[in-house]
Amino acid sequence: xxxxxIILTLVTGGVYALLxxxxxxxxxxxxxxxxxxxxxFMLAAYGLWYFMRQLGIGTIWSILITVPAITLLGILAxxxxxxxxxxxxxxxxxxxxxxxxxxxxxxxxxxxxxYWSIPALIPGYTDILGVRVTNQYLxxxxxxxxxxxxxxxxxxxxxxxxxxxxxxxxAEVANxxxxxxPRTLMITMGIATALAGVAAVAVAPLWTIYPDMWTRPLVMxxxxxxxxxxxxxxxAIIGAFIIALVENLVMTxxxxxxxxxxxxxxxxxxxxxxxxxxxxFGVMFEEERL
Amino acid sequence: MLRRLLNNLRxxxxxxxxxxxxxxxxxxxxxxxxxxxxxxxLYILTISNLLVIFAVSWDLLSGYSGQVNFGHALFFGxxxxxxxxxxxxxxxxxxxxxxxxxxxxTGVGVLTCFPALRLRxxxxxxxTMAFPLMLLGLVMAFKEWTGxxxxxxxxxxxxxxxxxxxYICLVVMTVAVLIMWKLTDAGSKYVRTGLIFxxxxxxxxxxxxxxxxxxxxxxxxxxxxxxFAGLAGALYAHILxxxxxxxxxxxxxxxxxxxxxFGGIVSIYGxxxxxxxxxxxxxxxxxxxTTFIGQNQILIMAIIVILILLxxxxxxxxxxxxxxxxxxxxxxxxNAAWRxxxxxxxxxxx
Numbered sequence: 184x185x186x187x188x189i190i191l192t193l194v195t196g197g198v199y200a201l202l203x204x205x206x207x208x209x210x211x212x213x214x215x216x217x218x219x220x221x222x223x224f225m226l227a228a229y230g231l232w233y234f235m236r237q238l239g240i241g242t243i244w245s246i247l248i249t250v251p252a253i254t255l256l257g258i259l260a261x262x263x264x265x266x267x268x269x270x271x272x273x274x275x276x277x278x279x280x281x282x283x284x285x286x287x288x289x290x291x292x293x294x295x296x297x298y299w300s301i302p303a304l305i306p307g308y309t310d311i312l313g314v315r316v317t318n319q320y321l322x323x324x325x326x327x328x329x330x331x332x333x334x335x336x337x338x339x340x341x342x343x344x345x346x347x348x349x350x351x352x353x354a355e356v357a358n359x360x361x362x363x364x365p366r367t368l369m370i371t372m373g374i375a376t377a378l379a380g381v382a383a384v385a386v387a388p389l390w391t392i393y394p395d396m397w398t399r400p401l402v403m404x405x406x407x408x409x410x411x412x413x414x415x416x417x418x419a420i421i422g423a424f425i426i427a428l429v430e431n432l433v434m435t436x437x438x439x440x441x442x443x444x445x446x447x448x449x450x451x452x453x454x455x456x457x458x459x460x461x462x463x464f465g466v467m468f469e470e471e472r473l
Numbered sequence: 474m475l476r477r478l479l480n481n482l483r484x485x486x487x488x489x490x491x492x493x494x495x496x497x498x499x500x501x502x503x504x505x506x507x508x509x510x511x512x513x514x515l516y517i518l519t520i521s522n523l524l525v526i527f528a529v530s531w532d533l534l535s536g537y538s539g540q541v542n543f544g545h546a547l548f549f550g551x552x553x554x555x556x557x558x559x560x561x562x563x564x565x566x567x568x569x570x571x572x573x574x575x576x577x578x579t580g581v582g583v584l585t586c587f588p589a590l591r592l593r594x595x596x597x598x599x600x601t602m603a604f605p606l607m608l609l610g611l612v613m614a615f616k617e618w619t620g621x622x623x624x625x626x627x628x629x630x631x632x633x634x635x636x637x638x639x640y641i642c643l644v645v646m647t648v649a650v651l652i653m654w655k656l657t658d659a660g661s662k663y664v665r666t667g668l669i670f671x672x673x674x675x676x677x678x679x680x681x682x683x684x685x686x687x688x689x690x691x692x693x694x695x696x697x698x699x700x701f702a703g704l705a706g707a708l709y710a711h712i713l714x715x716x717x718x719x720x721x722x723x724x725x726x727x728x729x730x731x732x733x734x735f736g737g738i739v740s741i742y743g744x745x746x747x748x749x750x751x752x753x754x755x756x757x758x759x760x761x762x763t764t765f766i767g768q769n770q771i772l773i774m775a776i777i778v779i780l781i782l783l784x785x786x787x788x789x790x791x792x793x794x795x796x797x798x799x800x801x802x803x804x805x806x807x808n809a810a811w812r813x814x815x816x817x818x819x820x821x822x823x
Contacts (some may be wrong), residue, residue: 185524187679210595216595216598250483264783265778267783267786268782268783268786270786271786271787273536273541273730273734273738273788274734274782274787274788276730276734277730277731277735277778277782278778278779278782279780280727280730280731281775281776281779281782282779283730284771284772284774284775285772285775285776285779287771288769288772288775289772292769292772311689340509343552376512386664398723402602402606402723405599405602406599406603408599409596409599409600413596415597442610442613443610443613443614445606446606446607446609446610446611449606449607450607452600452603453588453607454590456588456591456596456600457588457591460591460592460596462596463597465812
């Protein structure tokens with residue numbers, strides 16, 4: 184029981200962490216609440232399914248096509264749809280909602296409202312401490328761990344990462360220091376959608392693929408990001424595992440009430456917010472403080 | 474009395490094209506049943522009028538007072554479910570349940586304030602988004618009472634005929650929009666709320682420093698927004714004859730945002746334009762889902778929204794108004810764009 188909860192928490196928490204880190208990056212840098220974030224994730228899952236099951240291309244090649252394609256799509260969407268109207272906050276919000284809706288309806292029109300699935304990328308089981316774990320879970324865990332470490336290294340060790348964090352702290356001063364803010368924001372959007380694409384690769388064999396699969400992760404990501412503190416990468420990762428733990432506890436201990444897992448996750452967020460109005464690791468900005 | 478009305482019409486409505494369009498629009502709505510008695514069109518317009526109340530109440534709460542609410546369906550759904558439950562278990566009739574539903578939604582609005590007043594900006598938006606989803610979980614948990622995903626069917630109709638229902642909803646919509654318009658009118662001589670909402674949105678510290686009890690007015694915004702959204706939800710339940718989980722869903726919350734931002738946020742007429750272009754026009758064009766537009770309604774709506782926002786990010790209605798009206802630089806009165814000098818103070822307009 185406990186082992187099962189731990190394994191599931193690590194897997195779902197890892198996937199949520201990938202999504203939440205991307206969402207948090209965009210919010211922190213561009214101040215855009217990107218409601219289309221998990222729609223890119225849905226699109227990547229569909230891409231993977233289409234290349235593997237419909238066209239019969241090998242797994243590696245499908246991944247190598249899907250993830251860069253989704254990244255490019257994210258950058259293009261930012262460059263041509265979001266960037267031109269960035270001063271109008273409400274318009275940006277509606278734009279991302281409209282993009283997400285368009286993606287969902289496009290997938291419904293192309294592949295109908297059916298449920299699809301992808302076989303495990305590596306079939307079989309492994310015994311760990313007497314628990315039978317599917318290899319797919321291990322693969323997902325591995326992908327998540329590697330990617331999070333890479334993102335962490337990029338953000339803390341490289342020049343690009345310093346530019347990203349500087350823009351997040353104060354875009355105007357970053358601009359004065361010679362950082363091209365529009366380019367940085369485009370790169371941020373690219374990294375964020377790439378993370379969504381990787382999350383789709385990691386989780387597509389475990390979840391069913393259908394046009395509406397983006398709304399539940401979106402709510403979870405919003406809950407996680409608010410819980411951890413908007414714009415904080417550390418908060419996003421820790422929040423992801425907290426929420427995944429709550430979700431899996433509900434699902435394992437009360438299987439007949441598993442549809443309430445989202446409610447309990449939201450409840451956790453409300454409790455945390457009523458104690459700390461800025462989330463666990465919330466970053467308060469001078470001009471936004473009151 | 475009549476003379477004053479005519480004078481008003483002659484001197485402050487007819488010279489401003491935006492106001493003429495608004496009057497013509499409402500007159501057209503009132504005489505619409507005389508032109509056609511197709512139940513389909515009447516039904517669509519009835520639903521649209523209720524969505525107008527819903528969208529305008531979101532605009533009052535989020536646009537004017539600046540507390541961007543992502544979970545406006547909470548008020549809508551609470552009212553719809555209280556109407557449904559009162560009718561199912563006590564057999565109460567619409568004239569009793571609808572005011573109670575709206576008041577319950579108002580109460581929920583006050584309750585929402587307690588956690589919401591501590592937060593601001595995106596935190597507030599995302600917290601409010603959570604409430605209807607939590608309530609949805611409760612509805613699913615008490616399936617025996619609420620009917621779960623099947624909802625509560627068999628509510629009585631508002632009136633015997635479709636035309637009767639149409640007129641009830643139209644009158645309620647007109648009155649509700651008028652009240653909310655007056656409450657948010659920053660230039661009003663009688664009501665201060667409009668000015669204070671603007672002040673809170675622009676700078677809450679400055680508003681507080683000027684001696685305004687901002688907390689009280691933020692609660693007031695939740696109360697008014699909750700009441701009118703609840704009114705819309707209660708009427709909606711009776712028009713459809715059923716209460717379902719869709720009235721609490723995230724889609725419902727986002728519909729308000731879509732209509733208002735599309736038409737133009739912080740303007741009451743923007744919400745009306747948003748509903749009537751996105752909802753009504755698309756329904757009229759896609760009769761019963763038989764045409765191409767009918768089958769891909771949401772996709773077409775999303776693409777229209779994306780394209781329109783790229784060119785008019787402040788909203789369709791605001792953009793059009795900026796094209797046909799011009800504000801006098803001296804006396805701030807609006808004039809038709811084709812006039813050379815202001816109609817009141819004859820200052821040159823360009």
